[in-house]
Amino acid sequence: MIEPRPVVVAGVGTSGFGRWPQRHAPELSNEAIHEALADADTTAADIDAVYVGSVFGAPGVASRVVAAAGLAGAPTYRIEAACASGTVAFHEAYQAIRLGRHERVLAVGVEQLSTIFGGAIVPEPTDPEGRAGLALPALYALQADRYLHQWDQPGSLLAHVAVKNKAHGALNPRAHLRGEPPSLEQVLQSRPIAGALTLLQCCPMSDGAGAAVLSTPQRPDRDVTVLGSSFRSGNLWDQDSDAPWGFECVASAAAEAFEDAGLTADDVDVAEVHDAFTIGEVLTLEAVGICEPGSGIGAAASGETALGGRLPVNPSGGLLSRGHPLGATGLAQLAELVWQLRGDAGQRQVPGARTALLETMGGGAAGVDGNACVVALLGGPRSHDPDVGPNQPGESP
Amino acid sequence: MSKPLVPADPRPTVDGQHISGVQCEECGRASAFVDARCRRCQGAVRAAQFGPGGTVWASTTVHLTVDHREPPFTVAYVDLDNGPRVLALVNGEQSVPPQTRVNLVGEVQGDLLVEVAADD
Numbered sequence: 244m245i246e247p248r249p250v251v252v253a254g255v256g257t258s259g260f261g262r263w264p265q266r267h268a269p270e271l272s273n274e275a276i277h278e279a280l281a282d283a284d285t286t287a288a289d290i291d292a293v294y295v296g297s298v299f300g301a302p303g304v305a306s307r308v309v310a311a312a313g314l315a316g317a318p319t320y321r322i323e324a325a326c327a328s329g330t331v332a333f334h335e336a337y338q339a340i341r342l343g344r345h346e347r348v349l350a351v352g353v354e355q356l357s358t359i360f361g362g363a364i365v366p367e368p369t370d371p372e373g374r375a376g377l378a379l380p381a382l383y384a385l386q387a388d389r390y391l392h393q394w395d396q397p398g399s400l401l402a403h404v405a406v407k408n409k410a411h412g413a414l415n416p417r418a419h420l421r422g423e424p425p426s427l428e429q430v431l432q433s434r435p436i437a438g439a440l441t442l443l444q445c446c447p448m449s450d451g452a453g454a455a456v457l458s459t460p461q462r463p464d465r466d467v468t469v470l471g472s473s474f475r476s477g478n479l480w481d482q483d484s485d486a487p488w489g490f491e492c493v494a495s496a497a498a499e500a501f502e503d504a505g506l507t508a509d510d511v512d513v514a515e516v517h518d519a520f521t522i523g524e525v526l527t528l529e530a531v532g533i534c535e536p537g538s539g540i541g542a543a544a545s546g547e548t549a550l551g552g553r554l555p556v557n558p559s560g561g562l563l564s565r566g567h568p569l570g571a572t573g574l575a576q577l578a579e580l581v582w583q584l585r586g587d588a589g590q591r592q593v594p595g596a597r598t599a600l601l602e603t604m605g606g607g608a609a610g611v612d613g614n615a616c617v618v619a620l621l622g623g624p625r626s627h628d629p630d631v632g633p634n635q636p637g638e639s640p
Numbered sequence: 641m642s643k644p645l646v647p648a649d650p651r652p653t654v655d656g657q658h659i660s661g662v663q664c665e666e667c668g669r670a671s672a673f674v675d676a677r678c679r680r681c682q683g684a685v686r687a688a689q690f691g692p693g694g695t696v697w698a699s700t701t702v703h704l705t706v707d708h709r710e711p712p713f714t715v716a717y718v719d720l721d722n723g724p725r726v727l728a729l730v731n732g733e734q735s736v737p738p739q740t741r742v743n744l745v746g747e748v749q750g751d752l753l754v755e756v757a758a759d760d
Contacts, residue, residue, distance in 0.1 A: 363704060371650040371673065372727045375751050376706040381715060384700035392698070392738045438700035438735060479679055482670070482725040487698075609727075610673065 250340045251466035252621070253347075253456045254283025255578035260419040260451040260566035262357040268297070268304050268452070269311030272353045275454035275574070276312045279349070282465075283456035287313040290456070291345035294320045294336045296328030296352040297570035299359050308353060317349075323570075324615035325605025326519060328352060329453060330573025334474045334617045336457045341469075346458060352575070353452040354568035360448060372609035380445055382606065383520035384438030386487040390522065391439065394537040398439025402430040403543035404521035405444045405563055411550060412560020414590040419449045419566030444521040449566030453574025455581075463625045467581045470598070471503030472619035477612030484612065489604055492613035493530035497602070500618040501532075506598065508532035511554060511620075513583050513593040514600040515576035518561040524548075527602055528556065531618060550591065558583065558591045573603045573617065584623035597623045652726060654747040657692035661724055672724040690723030691744040694754065697725060699735040708749060718742055718754055731755035 256278025258271045280286060293314055295305035305321035324331040329352025336350040356364075363380060366373035372382075391398055406427050412418040425433075425443055433442040460466050477492040484491075501507055508531060516531070518524035525539040533554060534542050542548045548556035559565045559579035562572060580599040582588045601619040608614050652659040652672040661672040666683025670690060678685055699716035702709075714730040728744070729751045730736060741757040 366706065369647055369650060371652070374649060374651050375715075375727050375729075376702075376709050376713075377715065377727055378702065378704055378706050380704065381700055381702045381706075384702075385698040385715070385717060388700050388735065389698040389738060435703045437702045437704070482719045482723070484725075610679070 245342050247341045248343060248459055250337050250457055250469045251460050252469065252577065252581050253285070253458050253461060253466055254279045254281070255455045255581045256282060257417060257453040257575050257578050258451045259417045260449045260568060260575070263355070263450045264357045266355070266450065268300055268353045268355055269307050271355065271450060271452040272308040272351055272454070273312055275452040276349065276351060279454035279456050283458070284462070285347065285456060289347050290314055290317050290349045291347055292318045292320070292339060293349045293351060294322060294332035296322045296324070296330070296332035296573065297354055298323055298325060298328050299356065300353060300570065304353065308351060314349070325607050326517065326567070326569050326572060327603040327605035327615040327617055328570040328573070330576070330601065330603035330617035331474055331615055333455060333573055333577055334472050334619065336455070337469050337472050340457050340459060348457050349454060350457065350574060351452065351454045352571035352573055354570040355450045356448045356568060357450050367607060370607065370609050373607070379607070380437040380440055380520060382488065383522050384440050386489070386526060387439045387522040389487050390526065394540065396540050399431055400540045400544055401439055401444060401521040401525065402427055402441070404518060404524045405430045407543045407549045408518060408557045408561040408563040409443070411558050411591060412564025415560045415565060418560045418564050419447050420564045421560070440520055440522070444563070446519045446562040446567040449568040451566060451568040451571045451575065453571045453578055455574055455577055465585065465624055467584050467624060468622040470506065470620040470622045471500040472617065473497070473499035473503065474615065474617045475499070476615050480610060480612035487526055489606055489613040489616070490526055490530050492616045493527055493602060493604055493618070496616045496618040497531035500620055504620040506620055510598050511600045512596040512598050513558060513580065514554065514556045514602070515559060515561070515579050516556060516600070516602040517604040518557055518563050519567055521563070523604070524556065524561070527604070531600060531602060550593065555593045558588065558593060576601050576603060580621055584621060649750055651750050652752060654752060655689065656746070657744050658689040659691055659726065659744065659752065661688055661690055662686065663688040670723045672726050690720040693757070694718040694720040694723070694742050694744065696736050696738055696740040696742055698738055699730055701735045716742070716754065720744070726752055728752035728754045
């Protein structure tokens with residue numbers, strides 16, 4: 244029996260997020276990897292293995308990314324788990340350290356969507372529902388339709404999630420969309436996409452990369468502890484399923500992560516969750532237990548989940564504003580939470596944040612309750628002073 | 641140089657107002673996927689047909705062009721009576737509320753097509 248070891252995130256890095264068709268995946272990744280290595284005060288030579296998350300990256304993308312970063316020779320694993328690819332890469336890196344397989348591991352996520360799709364992601368034609376034209380916005384709109392019917396709520400309430408996250412994103416210099424945040428009316432009057440979802444309630448198609456160095460504890464003043472992490476793939480989702488698609492998958496991952504960490508949702512100070520579409524954030528907050536069933540839709544409107552609220556959610560701007568470079572998203576979420584827990588998040592800082600929740604959900608395969616979901620709980624550095632972070636406001640990474 | 645072959649269409653096969661699927665001889669689970677064994681219990685399955693009646697679980701009107709489908713079009717998850725949950729096009733441009741009764745009426749370029757039942 245292997246005695247599990249404590250695991251920390253020693254360093255994080257990201258590229259900026261946007262549309263960069265001229266920047267190859269290795270170039271995007273290098274920006275994130277070298278920032279993460281420097282942040283961890285380590286070098287490529289000290290990395291034992293690399294886990295790379297990417298959905299549409301070309302065959303061999305992981306090897307090209309690793310070679311370009313000066314890590315050639317390190318065992319390299321490529322992971323595809325839809326939108327959760329980068330988060331699964333993080334989870335597997337965590338397990339590799341925890342179970343003693345490696346000492347220092349790099350998790351990377353990278354995606355370049357701008358050279359593959361001109362608009363929304365084209366549904367996969369070898370999937371029964373993909374072949375039937377079920378684009379991802381429509382899948383989420385179907386979730387929304389069921390949820391709104393179940394709780395007898397107006398679809399217009401969903402728009403508050405976009406208003407909130409785009410206001411957060413305006414404070415994030417790395418966000419894809421960081422202009423003047425839209426008003427509620429502008430979100431509601433933007434182009435209809437599917438059901439209750441308008442254009443500004445859908446994430447942009449982004450290019451970008453993220454990276455994290457994981458190890459056993461080394462630097463108490465900088466290490467962010469992985470308190471628990473759970474990775475689940477969805478069970479069958481069919482005529483016997485009452486909950487919206489993906490809900491049970493997220494709920495079961497969250498329950499296991501909280502149990503691992505010995506925490507409850509009441510302990511969470513800040514969260515980054517999968518808001519590819521506004522309904523995604525609403526359902527996730529209920530699935531992980533931050534909101535009671537049926538109350539998630541009111542959380543953004545009430546200010547509860549905004550910066551300054553009871554429990555800020557997606558202070559980075561979320562997928563709706565920071566962007567959604569599929570395989571990179573989980574590492575971007577992780578980077579934001581590490582900065583938050585260290586007190587380094589500048590204008591986006593959640594005062595006193597000590598415990599954070601990370602959730603990413605990936606889907607697209609018909610008949611299952613999500614391809615993959617990871618929920619992780621993170622604890623801040625032991626010496627972190629919640630009131631005085633090392634950076635001054637406005638100096639966010 | 642030869643062209644790659646075209647993969648089989650993974651959508652359920654429509655025969656008039658019914659689809660062809662399987663039903664588990666052990667647990668009774670119905671599926672629109674023609675698998676060799678039950679996805680839930682791994683029991684043996686037999687061929688079965690489902691439809692035409694069903695109930696809308698959720699629906700949405702899509703305002704995007706998706707392949708040959710021009711917007712707006714409406715799709716729905718429909719629980720066929722004693723059968724599987726399937727994705728179908730809804731005849732007409734408007735979404736229909738959950739619990740609405742519908743009938744499978746055929747297919748459009750391989751997509752299942754339902755319409756609201758006359759007595760709903």
